[in-house]
Amino acid sequence: MSQAPAFYADTLQVSHLSTGYRDRQVIQNLSLPPVRPGEVHSLLGPNAAGKSTLLRALAGLQAATGSIQLGPQELVGLPLAEHARRVTYMPQTLPQGVALSVLESVLGALQASATDRPGEHQGRAGHEADQRRAVAVLERVGILHLAMEGLDHLSGGQRQLVSLAQSLVREPRVLLLDEPISALDLQHQLRVMRLVHELARERGMIAIMVLHDLQIAARWSDGIVMLAQGAVVATGAPAQAITPDTLARVYGVRARVEHCSRGSLQIMVDDVL
Numbered sequence: 001m002s003q004a005p006a007f008y009a010d011t012l013q014v015s016h017l018s019t020g021y022r023d024r025q026v027i028q029n030l031s032l033p034p035v036r037p038g039e040v041h042s043l044l045g046p047n048a049a050g051k052s053t054l055l056r057a058l059a060g061l062q063a064a065t066g067s068i069q070l071g072p073q074e075l076v077g078l079p080l081a082e083h084a085r086r087v088t089y090m091p092q093t094l095p096q097g098v099a100l101s102v103l104e105s106v107l108g109a110l111q112a113s114a115t116d117r118p119g120e121h122q123g124r125a126g127h128e129a130d131q132r133r134a135v136a137v138l139e140r141v142g143i144l145h146l147a148m149e150g151l152d153h154l155s156g157g158q159r160q161l162v163s164l165a166q167s168l169v170r171e172p173r174v175l176l177l178d179e180p181i182s183a184l185d186l187q188h189q190l191r192v193m194r195l196v197h198e199l200a201r202e203r204g205m206i207a208i209m210v211l212h213d214l215q216i217a218a219r220w221s222d223g224i225v226m227l228a229q230g231a232v233v234a235t236g237a238p239a240q241a242i243t244p245d246t247l248a249r250v251y252g253v254r255a256r257v258e259h260c261s262r263g264s265l266q267i268m269v270d271d272v273l
């Protein structure tokens with residue numbers, strides 16, 4: 001990035017959280033292990049388990065009761081703009097029909113967060129600094145060559161990378177990503193996971209992501225949360241949380257989990273139970 005961002009040092013602590021929709025409660029009294037600065041955690045679980053609902057509640061986009069504490073600050077009940085200063089949410093898809101170039105959209109995301117950076121964004125010098133910051137993010141995400149492309153001319157995977165750039169340019173303390181690699185090819189999946197991991201370690205950023213790929217989650221996460229029907233079934237380091245027993249209970253599959261000599265987990269799903 002153009003200027004070294006701050007190193008964040010706050011732990012995220014979610015306790016007794018409940019949230020849902022007008023006609024149904026999806027998450028009830030859910031507590032998570034603390035997420036420390038620099039850590040990447042993954043939310044896993046079957047379709048409709050409540051992963052996106054939980055992520056949106058953590059982002060302040062959905063009303064919740066209970067506690068989401070970032071360092072000394074309670075986030076539940078904060079006005080959305082205050083919440084968004086601390087927590088950045090990357091949705092599953094970018095809206096269609098936006099007539100902006102990739103660079104303009106990343107600059108727009110940065111300028112939308114301008115109140116976070118008082119004095120940093122004024123005048124010509126501020127504009128040039130923003131441009132440098134947006135270009136640096138595009139370079140780091142590996143899509144600088146798309147800077148002048150219109151958003152509506154991009155492939156699904158390219159749009160997902162732009163959405164990531166829009167989130168990262170804000171240099172979030174807490175980054176919430178809803179299936180950030182679902183549209184990406186193998187190489188880009190790896191690049192994105194590595195980048196999020198590096199940024200977490202460099203800046204003390206907390207990253208929490210919803211993933212469906214257990215192998216990738218196991219490789220890149222410090223902590224795993226397995227959800228089923230809105231409740232936590234297992235938490236812990238990947239090897240603790242991803243076991244034949246939890247895979248049977250959460251996904252209803254018969255699976256083997258082996259530990260490779262290089263330290264990674266190999267998950268082999270043999271059948272539906």
Ligand SMILES: Nc1ncnc2c1ncn2[C@@H]1O[C@H](COP(=O)(O)OP(=O)(O)OP(=O)(O)O)[C@@H](O)[C@H]1O
Nearest residue numbers: 021022024026045046047048049050051052053054
């Ligand atoms: N806007 C909404 N209004 C009412 N119910 C909703 C709404 N969005 C989701 N739900 C319900 O909440 C439950 C949890 O949905 P959620 O999207 O959080 O699941 P998920 O674990 O992210 O699933 P998936 O892996 O399929 O994306 C589901 O039963 C779903 O039908």
